[in-house]
Amino acid sequence: MRIFVCGMGVVGRAVCELLASRGPELRSRYGVPLTLAGVSDSRAIVLAGSDSAELDPLAVVAAKQAGKLGTMEGAMPAALPPRELAGRCQTLGIDVFVDCSPTDLKAAAVPTERMLAMLALRIGVVSVNKGPLATAMPALLEAARYNQVQLRFSGTVGGGTPVLATGSTLNRGETVTAIRGIVNGTTNFILWKMATERWAFDVALAEAQKLGYAETDPTADVDGWDAAAKVVILANAVLGIRATVQQVSVTGIRGVTPERIASAAAAGKVVKLIAGASAAGLTVAPQEVDAAGPLNTSGSLNAVEFTLSSGAVVAITGRGAGGVETASAVLRDLIDIGTMR
C-alpha cells in the first residue's frame, strides 16, 4: 500500500518513524506492506520518482529536522493546487493520503478541498487534521461513500485511545444512542488543577502552558472549540448525525470559578468540560459530574461514555494526545484499510 504523508509536524514525523520501525512486523502480521511514496510540509512536496519508487521514511525525517525537505530529490514547492496534487498521487500509484497537517477550524477550506480531490480520484484518506471533519464531515463521508473509498480518522479523537473504534464496535452489537465525555486533555488538566490545588483559572492555565499542554494561544482548547470538533466527529461517525461544528452549542471553561468547583466538591461532584451528542443535539460545556464515576479523570486523561439502546453504559479512558499515540492511530487506520482491500 503506497502512502502520502501530508504535514511533517510531531505526528507526521512519528508516522514516518513508525513506518520504518514497525513496517516489517506489520507486513508479516497483517500482510499489509506500507510504502512511503510522498510527503509534504507547509513549504515543500516530495514525491517518489515513479509508481514503483519509494521514499526512505527516516531520510525524510532527517531532512525535515535539518530544515532541508525542500532540497530532497523529487521536491517541489508546496503551492500545487489540490486537484493537481491528487492527480500526481494517482500517477504515482498512491493508495492512501494521510493528512497530519495542523488543525485550524478557521482555515479548513484548503485541507478539505485536498481531501475531496483525493477521494474523487479514489485515493483513501486518513486524517488527524480535525478541521475538514469538523467543518465538512457530512460532505467528506458522502464523497467517500460515493467513490467507494475509505475515509478514516481514528487519531482525531482520543489520540491512541480507540474512542471511535469502541463506538463502532458497540454499534455492531447494539445501537449507541448518546455519547458524553472529556475529549480535551488541556482543559481537563486545568480543571483538575483548579479542583485539587484550589488554583484560579489563570494560574492553572499558566501551569498548563508551562508544561506544554496548552498552546501560547489557548483559545481552541479553553473556549471549547477542540472539543466541539471532536464531538462533531463522534456524532457523525458513531451516531450517524450529519452535523458540522456550526451546530454545536459551545461554552468554554474561562467562566468556571473556584467557587463553582468548591460547591460541586461539597456535593460529591467535579466540574468537567463535557462534550455531549445525542438526537437532542451537540453540546460542549462545563458540567458537574459524579466524582465516583468514570468521567472523573485526573490530569490530561480523556474519558468517553457510550450509552446503548439497552441502557447499558460503556466507558473508555486513556491518554488523549501525544504524537506517538496519534501516529499509532494512523497506523491502525492504514492496516484497517489494507486488510479490507
Place this chain on the structure above:
Amino acid sequence: MRIFVCGMGVVGRAVCELLASRGPELRSRYGVPLTLAGVSDSRAIVLAGSDSAELDPLAVVAAKQAGKLGTMEGAMPAALPPRELAGRCQTLGIDVFVDCSPTDLKAAAVPTERMLAMLALRIGVVSVNKGPLATAMPALLEAARYNQVQLRFSGTVGGGTPVLATGSTLNRGETVTAIRGIVNGTTNFILWKMATERWAFDVALAEAQKLGYAETDPTADVDGWDAAAKVVILANAVLGIRATVQQVSVTGIRGVTPERIASAAAAGKVVKLIAGASAAGLTVAPQEVDAAGPLNTSGSLNAVEFTLSSGAVVAITGRGAGGVETASAVLRDLIDIGTMR
C-alpha cells in the same frame, strides 16, 4: 449466513430474539442475512428440514419456554456424537455454530470436542461458553487457523462491553504488553458491599445471591475460577500467550477480611479481585488498587486496563454480564464473520 444456536438458556434465547428483532436491520446495514437453521438444549436438537429451510427464532423461544423444544418438527434427542452433529450441520449448509451452553470448567471436554468437530468441517464457531476456551484455547485457535475458519468469543469477557475488541484494536496500532482488570461482576459486587457497607464476606455473599448476582453454588465466582477462565481468554487473544487455566495462579476472595478492606481504605486504596496477564504470568488474586483509578468500579461493573508498549494505559469499563448484552456480543461476532466472508 446460516446459524446453529447450541444452548437455550438466557443467552441462547436472547440470541434468537435478537435474530428476530434486529435481523432485517443488520441485513440492510451490513449486508449479512442471519438465518437460524438449528438449535439445541441439553435434551433436544432441532434442525431445519433442508439446506434452504430455516427455523423461526421466536417459535423456538416459545417452544423452549413451554418446555416443548423436543416436540418441534425436526427435533431429535441431544445425544448425537459431536462429529455426527457437525456432519449434519454441514449438510444443512450451516456456516456458524454458536455455543451458548453453560460454562463448566470441570465438564469442558464435550463442548470442546463439539467445537473442534465444527472447525474441522470449516464451520465457524462463536462461543460464549468459557469452558472450552479456558481449558483448550491454544488447540482451538490452532484448529481455526489450520482450517482457515473463524473462531470468535467476544461475549466471554465483559459481556456487552467490548473488552476483547478493544485489545485487538490497540494491538493494530501498538502492542499490548499487559492486561489487568476486574472481569467478574459478582466478586466486585461483594467486595464493593464489604467496603461501602462494612459487611462481612458472608453477609455480602448472601446479598449477592438474593439479588441474583451469585449462583447458589458461588464457587466459580468467589474462588476466582470465572476470572481465571477470562484471563486465559484475554492472554491468548490479546497477548498471544498460549496458556490454559491450569497455568493461572488463582486466589479467590473468601479470605478477604473487613480489616484488610479498612486498612486499604485508610491508604486511599480499595481491595478488588484483579485478573492479570503479562509475559510474567497469569494471576487472579485480591489486590489493593488506587481508589481514584479506573479499576475502582462500583457494583458489578467490569473494568480492564491495557498497558501498551509505549507505556500508555487504556481502560474500558461497563456492565460485564446480562443475557441481552452477551447476546449482543454474539451478534457482533456473527456480523464480523459475515462481513469478512
